[in-house]
Amino acid sequence: MTTGDRIAASAFDVNKVRGDFPILNQTVNGHPLVYLDNGATSQKPQSVIDAIVEYYITTNSNVHRGVHTLSQQATDGYEGARTKIRKFINAGDDKEIIFTRNTTEGINLVAHSYGRKNIGAGDDIIVSNMEHHSNIVPWQMLCEETGANLLVVPIDDAGELVMEEYKKMLSPRTKLVSITHVSNALGTILPAKEIVKLAHAQGAPVLLDGAQAVPHMPVDVQELDCDFYVFSGHKLFGPTGIGILYGKTEYLEAMPPFLGGGEMIKSVTFEKTIYNDLPYKFEGGTPDIAGAIGLGAAIDYVTNLGFDQITAHEDELLRYGTEVLSAISGVKIIGTAAHKAGILSFVMEKAHPHDIGTILDEQGIAIRTGHHCAQPVMQRFQIPATARASMAFYNTKEDIDALIKGIDRVLEVFS
Amino acid sequence: MAGLSDLYQEILLEHNSKPHNFKTLEEVSHTSDGFNPLCGDQISLFLKVVDGVIDDVGFQGTGCAISRASASMMTQSIKGQTLEKAEEIFDAFHYMITEPGGELDLDTLGDLETLSGVNEYPTRIKCAILAWHTMKAALSDDSTAISTE
Numbered sequence: 001m002t003t004g005d006r007i008a009a010s011a012f013d014v015n016k017v018r019g020d021f022p023i024l025n026q027t028v029n030g031h032p033l034v035y036l037d038n039g040a041t042s043q044k045p046q047s048v049i050d051a052i053v054e055y056y057i058t059t060n061s062n063v064h065r066g067v068h069t070l071s072q073q074a075t076d077g078y079e080g081a082r083t084k085i086r087k088f089i090n091a092g093d094d095k096e097i098i099f100t101r102n103t104t105e106g107i108n109l110v111a112h113s114y115g116r117k118n119i120g121a122g123d124d125i126i127v128s129n130m131e132h133h134s135n136i137v138p139w140q141m142l143c144e145e146t147g148a149n150l151l152v153v154p155i156d157d158a159g160e161l162v163m164e165e166y167k168k169m170l171s172p173r174t175k176l177v178s179i180t181h182v183s184n185a186l187g188t189i190l191p192a193k194e195i196v197k198l199a200h201a202q203g204a205p206v207l208l209d210g211a212q213a214v215p216h217m218p219v220d221v222q223e224l225d226c227d228f229y230v231f232s233g234h235k236l237f238g239p240t241g242i243g244i245l246y247g248k249t250e251y252l253e254a255m256p257p258f259l260g261g262g263e264m265i266k267s268v269t270f271e272k273t274i275y276n277d278l279p280y281k282f283e284g285g286t287p288d289i290a291g292a293i294g295l296g297a298a299i300d301y302v303t304n305l306g307f308d309q310i311t312a313h314e315d316e317l318l319r320y321g322t323e324v325l326s327a328i329s330g331v332k333i334i335g336t337a338a339h340k341a342g343i344l345s346f347v348m349e350k351a352h353p354h355d356i357g358t359i360l361d362e363q364g365i366a367i368r369t370g371h372h373c374a375q376p377v378m379q380r381f382q383i384p385a386t387a388r389a390s391m392a393f394y395n396t397k398e399d400i401d402a403l404i405k406g407i408d409r410v411l412e413v414f415s
Numbered sequence: 416m417a418g419l420s421d422l423y424q425e426i427l428l429e430h431n432s433k434p435h436n437f438k439t440l441e442e443v444s445h446t447s448d449g450f451n452p453l454c455g456d457q458i459s460l461f462l463k464v465v466d467g468v469i470d471d472v473g474f475q476g477t478g479c480a481i482s483r484a485s486a487s488m489m490t491q492s493i494k495g496q497t498l499e500k501a502e503e504i505f506d507a508f509h510y511m512i513t514e515p516g517g518e519l520d521l522d523t524l525g526d527l528e529t530l531s532g533v534n535e536y537p538t539r540i541k542c543a544i545l546a547w548h549t550m551k552a553a554l555s556d557d558s559t560a561i562s563t564e
Contacts, residue, residue: 350432354454354479355423358539362419370454384455384477413423414480 012309018394020045020301031364034402039184039343039390040368041234042215044298048238051297055290063289064263064280078289081296082279088299089229090220091246095278098245098252099287103211104134106230106245107178109282110207111138113255114228115176121147123175126199128153128161128190129380130183133373135209139178148175155380159186159335167198174204181213181229185374185386186335187318187343189213196225205251211235215392216314216341218307221246233291237392238298242291245282252278259284310393314342317391321400328407334386345372345386348407350414353387359413360387360406367403421532422539423480430484435491438473445556449476449549451541456482460549469493469501479542481533486546488527498554505547512543 018024021043026033035043055077061070063078082097091097100106115138119125125139129152136150143150153166161179170177177199181192196206205227213219214231221229228251233242247255257264257275261284266274275281302310321344325331330349348356357369368388371378378384389403445462456478463471472490476483489508493501507523508530515534533543 352479352483354456354539354542355481358422358536359419375455378455384457413419414428 012305012313014313014394014396017305018396020047021394022046022049024394028364028366029362031402034363034365034399036389036391036395036399036403037366037368038215038235038392038395039212039372039388041240042237042392043394044237044239044294045301047301048294048297052239052290052294055293060290062286074289077293077296078287081292081299084296084299085244088219088303089214089244089246090222092222093249096246096249096252098247098279098282099292100230100243100245101241101288102232102234102243103132103209103230104138104243106228106243107134107207107209108138109245109258110178110228110230110247111142113258113282114205114251115139115142116146117254117256119146119148119175122173123148124151124169124171124173125149126151126153126166126169126174126177126179126204128166128179129155130159130161130186130188130374130377131178131180132184132209132211133375135178135180136376149173152376153179155188155377159183159188159337161188161190161195163191163194166195170198170202170204172202174199174202176207177204178207178209180209180211181219182210182216182341183335183374183377184212184343185372185377185388186337186345187212187340187390188335188337189217189339189341192224192226196227200225212341212343215302217311227251233295233298236295236298237301238295239288239291242288242295244295249278252282255282257281257284261285263287305393313393314391314395317395317397317400318342318344320397321389321391321403324400324404325407328404328411330411331407334381334383342391344389344391346388347383347386348410348414351410353385355414356387356407356410359410360403363402363406363409365402365406422536424529424532426526426529427480427484430487431480434474434483434487436473436487436494437475439475440471440473442471445553447549447553449545449552451478451482451545454479454542456542456545458482458486458546458549460486460546460553462550462553464498464554467498469496469498474546478545479539481530481539482542482545485530485543488530489546489550492525492527493550501550501554505551508547509544512540 023043059073061074063075082094086094086097151169154162182189199206207228208226210229210231215236227248229246234240264276264284266276334345353369370385440461442463443461444464449458458476461473472494474486507520511531512534
C-alpha cells in the first residue's frame with residue numbers, strides 16, 4: 001500500500017461517516033436498520049439537523065424585509081446557502097440559483113414560464129422513456145394547452161438511451177429537451193453533455209433532471225452547458241421542502257414570473273407592477289429559509305467528504321451488489337447500463353416486488369417497491385414493478401450482504 | 416405481532432401460485448377493473464349473475480401474492496352464492512382486514528380467515544382489499560374503474 005492509498009483509506013471511514021447520521025443507529029423490527037431507499041429520500045447528518053435547529057433557536061426572522069439584526073442574519077444565512085449551491089454545481093452567478101420546493105416544482109416552473117411563452121402548436125418537446133412522472137406530466141399538460149407534441153426517446157434492453165433515435169427526433173421544431181441525468185428506476189447515467197450539444201445544434205435548450213445525480217457525482221452546469229438543471233435537497237442529505245432550479249441568466253431574464261406575490265416585485269400599484277430582479281423574480285412568498293440553510297449545511301457535508309471518495313465507495317458497492325445479486329438464481333437486475341449510479345433495481349421470478357419489500361422490512365431492510373413514479377419504464381420492460389435498493393455513501397458491504405440474506409428469506413417463503 | 420409465517424401462510428402461497436377462477440368468462444353480466452396506482456396492482460373481474468345468484472366468476476390481472484391470493488379466495492367464496500350472501504362475505508372480510516383484534520365471523524369467512532394476518536401490515540391492506548372493492552363496484556354496476564389509493 002502506498003502512502004497515497006493509506007491517506008485515502010483513512011480519510012473515508014464509512015463507520016465514522018455513519019456515526020454522523022443518528023437515524024442509522026437503530027433497530028427496525030428487531031434488526032439493525034439497513035437503509036437502502038436513498039433514491040426516495042436520503043438521511044440527514046447531525047450537522048444538517050443542527051443547522052436547522054440553530055436557525056430556529058437563534059435567527060428565525062423573515063428575509064429581505066426588515067432592518068433589524070435577526071432579519072439581516074436570516075438573509076445572510078439564506079443567501080449564503082445560495083452561494084454554496086452555486087459553487088456546488090459551478091454555476092456562473094448566484095442569481096442563476098432559484099430556490100424551489102423540489103425537483104417537481106423546478107420542472108413545473110420551467111414548463112409554465114419558459115414553456116408557455118416559447119412553445120406553441122406544432123413544436124416538439126423531447127423527453128426520454130426513462131423519465132420520472134415529474135418530467136413527463138408537466139410537459140403533457142403544456143402540450144395539451146398549446147398543441148405542442150411530446151416525443152419520447154426510446155431506451156434499449158440495458159436501460160441506455162438510444163442516441164441514434166434521439167438524433168433523428170431533433171429538428172428545427174424542437175423547442176425543448178427535458179431529460180434525466182440519472183434514471184431513478186434504472187440507475188443509468190445518461191450522456192448529458194452529448195445530449196445538450198446535439199440539442200444546441202438545433203437551437204433547442206435543455207433541462208436536466210438532476211434529482212438522482214447530485215447525491216452521487218460532481219455536477220458542473222457550465223461544463224454540461226445545460227440551460228436548466230433541477231434537483232431536490234432531500235435526496236442530497238438536506239431537508240424536505242427545498243429544491244433548486246438552475247437556469248442560464250439569458251433564459252431566466254427573458255422568462256415571466258411563475259408565482260406572483262411578495263418578494264418577487266420591485267413595486268406594486270394597481271396600474272403597474274414592476275417585477276424584481278433575478279433570482280427573486282421566481283421566489284414569490286416567504287421561502288423555506290431553514291430549508292435553504294439546511295441544504296447549505298448538507299452541501300458543506302458532502303463537499304467535505306469529497307466526490308472522489310463518495311463515487312469510489314459507491315461504485316465499489318454497486319459493483320459488489322451487482323455481482324452478488326446476479327449470482328442468485330431467479331433474480332433479474334433491471335437496468336444494466338455501462339454507467340450507473342447507486343441503484344439496483346430487480347425482479348424475482350417467484351415473488352412480486354411488494355412481497356419482497358414486506359419480507360425485507362421484517363428484517364429491518366428498507367427498499368422501495370413499485371413503479372418508482374416511472375410507469376413508462378415498467379411498460380418498456382413489461383413488468384408491473386421492481387424492487388429497488390438505492391445506495392448512499394453511508395451504505396456498506398454489510399448492508400448488501402443483509403439484502404442478499406433477506407432475498408434468501410424471500411426465496412424460502414416462495415420456494 | 417403476527418410474523419411473516421402468519422402473513423404468508425401455505426394456503427395463501429398456493430392460491431398465489433395456482434389461483435382459482437383465473438379466467439375470463441364468455442357470458443358476463445357484471446364487470447369492473449380495480450387498480451392500485453401506488454404499486455401497480457391491477458385486476459379485471461367478471462361475474463355472471465343469474466336470478467340473483469353468482470353463477471360464475473373469473474379474474475385476470477397482475478399483483479403481489481396477497482392481492483392475487485385474496486382475489487382467488489374471493490372468487491371461490493362468492494361463487495354459487497346469492498348477491499345478499501356475497502355482500503355479507505364482503506362485510507365480514509372488510510371487518511377482518513381493517514379492524515385488528517375484532518371478533519371474526521368465522522362461519523361466514525371460512526378459509527378467508529387465512530388472510531387475517533394482513534391486518535397487522537397497514538401497507539398491505541390495500542393489496543388484500545383490491546379484489547373485494549372491485550367485486551362490490553361490479554355488482555353495484557359502477558362502471559368507473561375503482562382504486563384503492
